[in-house]
Amino acid sequence: MKILYIIIMLLSVDFPIGYFNNSSIKNDNDLENMIQTDKEFSRMSEEKGFPEAFIHYADENVIKMNPGSPAIIGIDELKKVYSEPLPNDKIKLKWEPYKAEISTSGDLGFTFGNWEMNTLTKTGADTVIYGVYVSIWKKQKDGSWKYILDGGNTTPKPEN
Numbered sequence: 001m002k003i004l005y006i007i008i009m010l011l012s013v014d015f016p017i018g019y020f021n022n023s024s025i026k027n028d029n030d031l032e033n034m035i036q037t038d039k040e041f042s043r044m045s046e047e048k049g050f051p052e053a054f055i056h057y058a059d060e061n062v063i064k065m066n067p068g069s070p071a072i073i074g075i076d077e078l079k080k081v082y083s084e085p086l087p088n089d090k091i092k093l094k095w096e097p098y099k100a101e102i103s104t105s106g107d108l109g110f111t112f113g114n115w116e117m118n119t120l121t122k123t124g125a126d127t128v129i130y131g132v133y134v135s136i137w138k139k140q141k142d143g144s145w146k147y148i149l150d151g152g153n154t155t156p157k158p159e160n
Contacts, residue, residue, distance in 0.1 A: 027102055027104065027106050030102055030106035030107075030109070030139065031100060031101075031102040031109065033143075033145060034100065034102060034109050034111065034137050034139075034145045035097055035100050035111060037057070037137070037144070037145040038095075038097045038100075038111045038113075038135060038137070039096075039097065041053055041056075041057045041147075042094050042095045042096065044056060044057075045092075045093050045094060045095075046092055046093070046094045049086070049091075050091070050093040051082035051083075051086070052082075054078065054082060054150075055075070055078060055079055055082055057145075057146055057147055058075055058078055058146060058147060059075070059138055059140075059146035059147060059148045060074070060075050061074060061075075061148060062074065062075055062078055062146075062147065062148060062149070062150075063148065063149045063150075064078055064081075064149075064150050064151070065149070065150065065151030065152075066151070067152075067153050067154070088119070088120050090118070090119060090120050090126075091117065091118070091119045091120075092117065092118040092119075093115060093116075093117045094115065094116055095113055095114060095115035095116070095133055096113050096114060097111035097112065097113040098112070098113045098114070099111070099112040099113065100112070106139065107138065107139040108136070108137065108138055108139070109136075109137050110134055110135060110136050110137065111134070111135050111137065112132070112133070112134045112135075113132070113133060114130065114131070114132055114133075114155075114158050115130070115131045115132070115133050115152060116128060116129070116130055116131075117129045117130075117131075128157075129154055130154065130155050130156065130157050130158060131152050131153055131154040131155050132152055132153065132155055133150065133151065133152030134149075134150070134151060134152065135147045135149070135150045136148050136149040136150070
């Protein structure tokens with residue numbers, strides 16, 4: 001319940017696009033590390049496939065929301081769901097954060113941005129699907145970042 005409250009509070013704050021909290025040097029480093037982790041997460045998704053990337057960067061208590069599906073709760077359930085073979089090997093998912101914020105304590109934050117999935121239709125035609133995402137990140141005891149909640153939805157192609 002505490003995590004849900006924090007998430008609601010983070011999402012209710014209205015910051016301009018591209019806003020990054022710069023309240024302290026410690027937080028600047030934490031924020032940059034979290035953003036860099038999100039970018040590395042996307043690179044891994046492109047290079048090794050999104051199932052492997054989503055498992056690798058997930059916190060033990062992860063919640064993964066997908067449109068039209070029940071939430072995936074916990075790392076074991078995430079591994080189970082992502083152990084299913086993909087419908088084709090042409091699926092490539094990538095994203096780019098363009099908004100991020102971090103807590104004053106430097107141990108919780110979010111990234112928000114656009115995603116793009118290249119795939120094939122049922123008839124075998126190349127297609128691109130676009131969307132937006134939000135990931136809530138938690139700093140781990142070893143200093144690394146893992147997402148604790150991730151979700152998004154489809155959108156029209158971005159104009160920028």
